Amino acid sequence: LDDRDGKIWMDGELVDWRDAKIHVLSHTLHYGCGVFEGVRAYNTVNGTAIFRLAEHTERLFNSAKILRMKIPFSQEQVNEAQKQVVRENKLDSCYLRPLVWIGSEKLGVSPKGNKIHAMVAAWAWGAYLGDEGMKRGIRVKTSSYTRHHVNITMTQAKAVSNYSNSILANMEALDDGYDEALLLDASGFVSEGAGENIFVVKGGVVYTPDLSAGALNGITRNTILHICKDLGIEVVQKRITRDEVYIAEEAFFTGTAAEVTPIRELDRVEIGIGSRGPITEKIQSAFFDIVNGRNPKYAHWLTKV
Numbered sequence: 136l137d138d139r140d141g142k143i144w145m146d147g148e149l150v151d152w153r154d155a156k157i158h159v160l161s162h163t164l165h166y167g168c169g170v171f172e173g174v175r176a177y178n179t180v181n182g183t184a185i186f187r188l189a190e191h192t193e194r195l196f197n198s199a200k201i202l203r204m205k206i207p208f209s210q211e212q213v214n215e216a217q218k219q220v221v222r223e224n225k226l227d228s229c230y231l232r233p234l235v236w237i238g239s240e241k242l243g244v245s246p247k248g249n250k251i252h253a254m255v256a257a258w259a260w261g262a263y264l265g266d267e268g269m270k271r272g273i274r275v276k277t278s279s280y281t282r283h284h285v286n287i288t289m290t291q292a293k294a295v296s297n298y299s300n301s302i303l304a305n306m307e308a309l310d311d312g313y314d315e316a317l318l319l320d321a322s323g324f325v326s327e328g329a330g331e332n333i334f335v336v337k338g339g340v341v342y343t344p345d346l347s348a349g350a351l352n353g354i355t356r357n358t359i360l361h362i363c364k365d366l367g368i369e370v371v372q373k374r375i376t377r378d379e380v381y382i383a384e385e386a387f388f389t390g391t392a393a394e395v396t397p398i399r400e401l402d403r404v405e406i407g408i409g410s411r412g413p414i415t416e417k418i419q420s421a422f423f424d425i426v427n428g429r430n431p432k433y434a435h436w437l438t439k440v
């Protein structure tokens with residue numbers, strides 16, 4: 136990604152893509168205290184627009200607050216920065232990555248006195264778990280790694296340091312021939328994917344783990360709750376066991392990158408018909424109607440760039 140042309144917003148300025156560098160003694164590179172977001176802009180029927188920009192920026196600031204980092208910009212400035220990088224890079228649809236990190240004034244566990252920096256980059260990024268997966272569903276493995284306990288890492292912060300857990304789970308799944316990992320919490324209940332929230336369908340009801348299982352409070356997860364309400368589908372947020380996933384009729388992952396990706400197998404156990412289920416398909420198409428600006432009820436979720 137580092138050898139592209141284009142512009143990156145960095146500490147309030149637009150810099151050339153290849154010059155957007157930081158010092159190797161930057162505190163976050165050593166200790167992982169940093170926060171980030173994953174945001175998508177879509178080429179909607181009314182032009183390029185960022186999906187739920189305000190909610191993503193609010194979560195970025197909440198993540199920073201949880202990690203005791205004071206971002207030296209306002210939410211409005213970070214919103215404008217995201218619109219600017221989409222325009223400057225002439226992207227009609229893209230993935231945006233805001234990141235906030237701690238500078239290189241000094242090392243040592245305490246970052247007190249170090250400068251806080253922010254950047255926003257944007258690039259084209261298609262189906263996170265593959266086009267085929269979006270239709271046919273993907274193959275998932277229950278990870279041998281456990282999702283964070285809610286008081287070991289701060290699971291409501293989208294924190295850089297939280298992702299070594301996700302990386303290990305994802306690498307193990309890929310090395311074992313699967314497409315993605317599903318993590319259980321410290322009590323053995325289903326938490327979430329390495330980079331996604333999970334939903335299962337049984338008897339026409341949609342279930343998703345409640346946030347006590349350490350999953351990130353996903354913005355796409357929240358979008359699905361609205362979609363299910365519109366479709367008259369009951370949603371229950373509760374503790375879910377791995378065998379409830381095995382005997383579900385349908386299952387799917389959600390995320391900004393993953394969007395709505397059906398799960399066809401968990402640990403080589405076929406889920407339902409072993410491909411995208413009918414309720415998953417309805418939710419998936421309602422999602423794409425919304426992000427592409429075809430559902431006027433959610434026009435306020437789309438910020439034109």
Ligand SMILES: Cc1[nH+]cc(COP(=O)(O)O)c(CN[C@@H](CCC(=O)O)C(=O)O)c1O
Nearest residue numbers: 173330331332351353354355356390391392
């Ligand atoms: C751990 C985790 N859980 C749930 C989600 C879904 O949250 P939301 O995007 O607000 O619906 C994400 C987003 N994962 C981001 C990072 C992916 C990456 O590989 O990096 C994303 O989807 O952008 C997670 O990283």
